[in-house]
Amino acid sequence: MNAAIDQTAGSDPRHGTGLALAIILVPVVLVGMCFLYKFGLVSFTPGMRVSIIFALLLAMMMTGMPVSIALGLTVLTFTFTLTTVPLETVALKLFTGLEKFEILAVPFFILAGNFLTHGGVAKRMIAFATSLVGHLFGGLGLSAVVACALFAAVSGSSPATVVAIGSVILPAMVAQGYPRRFGAGIVTTSGALGILIPPSIAMVLYAVSTGSSIGKLFIAGIVPGLALAFLLGLTTWYIARKNGYPRVPVEGGRTASQASLSAFYGLVLCFIATTFPLFIGWVIGLITNPGASFSALFTGDVFGFISQSNYLNSRHGFALFVLSVLWLLFAGYLFPNRAKLGFLRHEAANVWNSYWVSVWGLLLVIIVIGGIYAGLFTPTEAAAMSAVYAFVVAVFVYRDMGLKDVPRVLLSSANLSAMLLYIITNAVLFSFLMTYENIPQALAGWMISQGLGWVSFLLVVNVLLLLAGNVMEPSSIILIMAPILFPVAMKLGIDPIHFGILMTVNMEVGMCHPPVGLNLYVASGIAKMGITELTKAVLPWLGTMLAFLIVVTYWPGLSLILPRLLGMR
Amino acid sequence: MLRILDRLEEILIATLIAAATLLIFVSVVHRYAATVPVLFPYAHMFDLSWTQELCIYMFVWMAKFGAAYGVRTGIHVGVDVMINRLGFGPRSWVILFGLLCGALFTGVIGTLGASFVWAVSQTSQTSNDLEVPMWIPFLAIPLGSYLMCFRFLQVAFIFWRTGELPHHDQTHVEGITDDLHPSDVQPADPRPAGVRS
Numbered sequence: 165m166n167a168a169i170d171q172t173a174g175s176d177p178r179h180g181t182g183l184a185l186a187i188i189l190v191p192v193v194l195v196g197m198c199f200l201y202k203f204g205l206v207s208f209t210p211g212m213r214v215s216i217i218f219a220l221l222l223a224m225m226m227t228g229m230p231v232s233i234a235l236g237l238t239v240l241t242f243t244f245t246l247t248t249v250p251l252e253t254v255a256l257k258l259f260t261g262l263e264k265f266e267i268l269a270v271p272f273f274i275l276a277g278n279f280l281t282h283g284g285v286a287k288r289m290i291a292f293a294t295s296l297v298g299h300l301f302g303g304l305g306l307s308a309v310v311a312c313a314l315f316a317a318v319s320g321s322s323p324a325t326v327v328a329i330g331s332v333i334l335p336a337m338v339a340q341g342y343p344r345r346f347g348a349g350i351v352t353t354s355g356a357l358g359i360l361i362p363p364s365i366a367m368v369l370y371a372v373s374t375g376s377s378i379g380k381l382f383i384a385g386i387v388p389g390l391a392l393a394f395l396l397g398l399t400t401w402y403i404a405r406k407n408g409y410p411r412v413p414v415e416g417g418r419t420a421s422q423a424s425l426s427a428f429y430g431l432v433l434c435f436i437a438t439t440f441p442l443f444i445g446w447v448i449g450l451i452t453n454p455g456a457s458f459s460a461l462f463t464g465d466v467f468g469f470i471s472q473s474n475y476l477n478s479r480h481g482f483a484l485f486v487l488s489v490l491w492l493l494f495a496g497y498l499f500p501n502r503a504k505l506g507f508l509r510h511e512a513a514n515v516w517n518s519y520w521v522s523v524w525g526l527l528l529v530i531i532v533i534g535g536i537y538a539g540l541f542t543p544t545e546a547a548a549m550s551a552v553y554a555f556v557v558a559v560f561v562y563r564d565m566g567l568k569d570v571p572r573v574l575l576s577s578a579n580l581s582a583m584l585l586y587i588i589t590n591a592v593l594f595s596f597l598m599t600y601e602n603i604p605q606a607l608a609g610w611m612i613s614q615g616l617g618w619v620s621f622l623l624v625v626n627v628l629l630l631l632a633g634n635v636m637e638p639s640s641i642i643l644i645m646a647p648i649l650f651p652v653a654m655k656l657g658i659d660p661i662h663f664g665i666l667m668t669v670n671m672e673v674g675m676c677h678p679p680v681g682l683n684l685y686v687a688s689g690i691a692k693m694g695i696t697e698l699t700k701a702v703l704p705w706l707g708t709m710l711a712f713l714i715v716v717t718y719w720p721g722l723s724l725i726l727p728r729l730l731g732m733r
Numbered sequence: 734m735l736r737i738l739d740r741l742e743e744i745l746i747a748t749l750i751a752a753a754t755l756l757i758f759v760s761v762v763h764r765y766a767a768t769v770p771v772l773f774p775y776a777h778m779f780d781l782s783w784t785q786e787l788c789i790y791m792f793v794w795m796a797k798f799g800a801a802y803g804v805r806t807g808i809h810v811g812v813d814v815m816i817n818r819l820g821f822g823p824r825s826w827v828i829l830f831g832l833l834c835g836a837l838f839t840g841v842i843g844t845l846g847a848s849f850v851w852a853v854s855q856t857s858q859t860s861n862d863l864e865v866p867m868w869i870p871f872l873a874i875p876l877g878s879y880l881m882c883f884r885f886l887q888v889a890f891i892f893w894r895t896g897e898l899p900h901h902d903q904t905h906v907e908g909i910t911d912d913l914h915p916s917d918v919q920p921a922d923p924r925p926a927g928v929r930s
Contacts, residue, residue, distance in 0.1 A: 177820045177821040177822045178820050178822050178823070179819065179820030179823070180818055180819035180820050180823050180824075181820075181822070181823045183815070183818065183819060183823070184816075184819050184823030184824065184826055184827050185823075187815055187816065187827050188826070188827060188830050224834070225811065225812045226812060226815045226816075227811075227815075227816070227827055227830055227831045227834070228811045228812060228813045228815065228816040228827060228828060228831050229811050229830075229831030229832070229834050229835055230809035230810065230811045230831075230835065231809075231810065231811055231812065232800075232809060233809070233811075233831075233834060233835045233838050233839075234811070236838050236842070237834060237837070237838045240838065240841060240842075251845055252845060252848065252849045252852070254842070254845060255842055255845040255846040255849045255874055256849060258842060258846070258874055258878075259793060259870075259871055259873065259874055262789065262792060262793045262796060263789055263793075265785055265788075265789060267792075268753070268757075268788065268789065268792050271750060271753075271792065271795070272754060272757075275750060275754060541761060544757070545757055545760075545761050548753075548754050548757035548758055548761070549757075549758060549761060551754050552754060552755070552758045571747055574747040574750055574751050575743055575746065575747045577750060578746040578747055578749070578750045578795055578799050578802075579746075579799060579802060579803055579806055579808055580808065581750070581795070581796070581799065582746065582795060582796050582797075582798070582799020582800045582802065582803050583799070583800065583803045583808045583809055583810075585792070585795075585796035585799070585800070586796060586799075586800040586803070586809070589796070634814075635812045635814055636812060637810055679814055680812075680814075
């Protein structure tokens with residue numbers, strides 16, 4: 165966000181002296197008022213107490229101090245002057261605020277994401293995506309969308325997805341003659357999928373601050389994530405088709421539809437090869453239970469895998485899980501670049517090869533989502549496992565990263581996580597203050613007494629979050645807003661999971677538009693484009709996202725279908 | 734002297750995050766090893782029930798010292814829509830004000846934390862699983878906050894003297910572009926590997 169400073173630094177160095185004085189004086193005056201109250205010189209009505217909290221927070225934030233510090237100072241001032249809560253509780257809360265095991269998923273996911281970004285996983289996923297959809301309209305642009313969706317399934321952060329995919333595919337796109345703004349627009353918006361497709365740091369933060377289930381949120385994010393990826397792909401396809409952008413040439417003078425068919429055929433083969441252990445399990449089941457019918461055992465294994473959450477903890481299920489992982493490791497080692505087989509030609513061969521090269525990264529999806537869903541790990545453990553796994557893949561399998569790079573990755577992950585954890589602790593303080601003042605309950609009561617239903621409430625929430633997205637970055641918004649809005653949503657009968665997905669999609673939109681869209685800044689750095697130009701480039705996809713936001717808001721089924729189907733409620 | 738402190742800080746937080754990750758990994762492996770009959774006797778020799786608590790404490794320490802490191806690297810982001818409208822002169826005053834507020838907050842918290850730790854150390858409170866005296870993990874609050882306060886003052890001082898602010902480059906959030914292998918930056922064939930045929 166500092167990039168904006170350099171752009172708008174006025175020509176007149178004295179410009180805005182009065183405004184600066186106001187910015188500094190407002191919080192000082194507000195704090196002064198609190199102290200006057202403390203010494204009994206003024207008195208506040210309950211309504212004024214509430215407004216003081218928010219005015220103070222807003223005034224502090226406007227000075228440009230870190231959001232965490234603004235939160236902390238507000239709470240500190242308020243507890244000291246306007247309540248009888250001993251101040252030591254504030255210090256204690258700074259410690260106990262982190263004492264939830266779930267929060268630790270955040271640093272682990274950041275660490276895993278860093279290893280994946282540095283470890284060349286993205287490069288291989290892009291190759292796979294290109295072999296799959298590159299020959300359609302939109303070519304590399306479409307593969308960028310698919311690659312972002314794939315990378316989002318292993319990484320929990322949007323900017324990380326933009327960096328990982330964008331820094332590889334943007335130069336390639338420019339070299340192939342795509343307009344720079346086309347590629348930059350795609351990567352900025354598709355990178356936002358990072359927090360919608362699980363794992364997702366934003367969802368962990370939401371779950372922690374509202375006490376919802378991380379596992380459910382992750383599962384619920386899959387369908388909206390894929391739907392948004394499809395819509396972004398459709399937008400890309402349409403724009404590319406209208407402007408006649410290049411595609412990846414089809415081999416051997418065949419038509420594009422032949423190429424699509426061939427790629428699909430390759431994908432099906434990959435799928436069959438991946439699920440091979442399930443067939444083995446079926447055969448074993450047949451041998452060990454001679455009496456059972458073929459179809460019952462087959463459906464038992466294939467569907468048991470996806471539809472019974474306790475299946476993997478059964479003896480047969482666990483053996484199958486281990487067998488599957490071992491099989492994929494074996495296949496990932498053996499299959500790449502050996503497809504000289506007669507039945508694999510052209511695109512199918514490309515898909516086959518690039519799939520088995522990138523399968524190491526894709527395996528992480530199974531570990532995280534499968535592991536959490538099946539109850540093998542808690543989300544935090546899954547995050548730690550994925551960090552270790554990503555380290556092994558980056559350093560020992562792909563070898564894009566040496567052991568000597570590890571301390572630097574650790575340090576930068578620790579830096580980012582500590583920043584987030586610091587906001588979390590201070591946001592916990594703030595939400596403690598909110599509960600102490602009964603603000604969410606009062607808000608809910610007011611909303612209901614005004615006769616506002618869930619429809620208008622969600623509209624208000626969307627507007628509020630989109631506005632907040634203009635000035636703050638997503639983690640702070642979630643941590644500040646979720647504890648306030650969540651109780652109201654519950655009172656109005658909105659599903660907690662649906663509300664979480666809604667907030668996540670909102671955050672995605674906020675990341676893609678100025679003034680503080682993080683994705684935008686990251687993408688502008690990679691694409692070497694100015695923010696203003698990039699903002700225009702993003703518009704078609706941003707429009708798609710906004711339309712999608714409305715769908716997500718008013719169609720809870722989209723978010724809830726998968727958790728319901730899997731019997732998670 | 735300062736450089737030693739910087740280095741210690743970096744080593745501490747990098748080690749803590751690595752150790753905590755490994756700790757969780759080992760405890761998960763241990764849990765599943767205990768279910769395999771052959772490995773059970775070996776797995777049973779170690780009691781790892783304390784890992785979760787230790788891991789949380791490690792992360793609290795990592796968070797507190799990492800936050801101080803974050804001040805030095807300028808990663809703590811704020812809302813800058815207002816101050817961006819200001820000219821150079823007034824803006825630096827507002828920024829200085831913000832930095833000093835940071836120092837004030839962390840200083841107050843550090844002092845509160847110190848008195849809190851002192852109070853706890855007079856009791857015989859121990860943690861649930863590790864059974865260490867509770868004031869030892871709590872020590873992270875005063876130490877981390879004071880260090881952070883020092884960092885804020887340091888940044889403010891440097892800003893006042895030179896007008897330079899530590900700047901966490903957003904475009905290098907995960908810093909891939911400068912770490913790419915040379916062959917990736919300027920590939921002979923600009924298309925990703927899968928496209929080549």
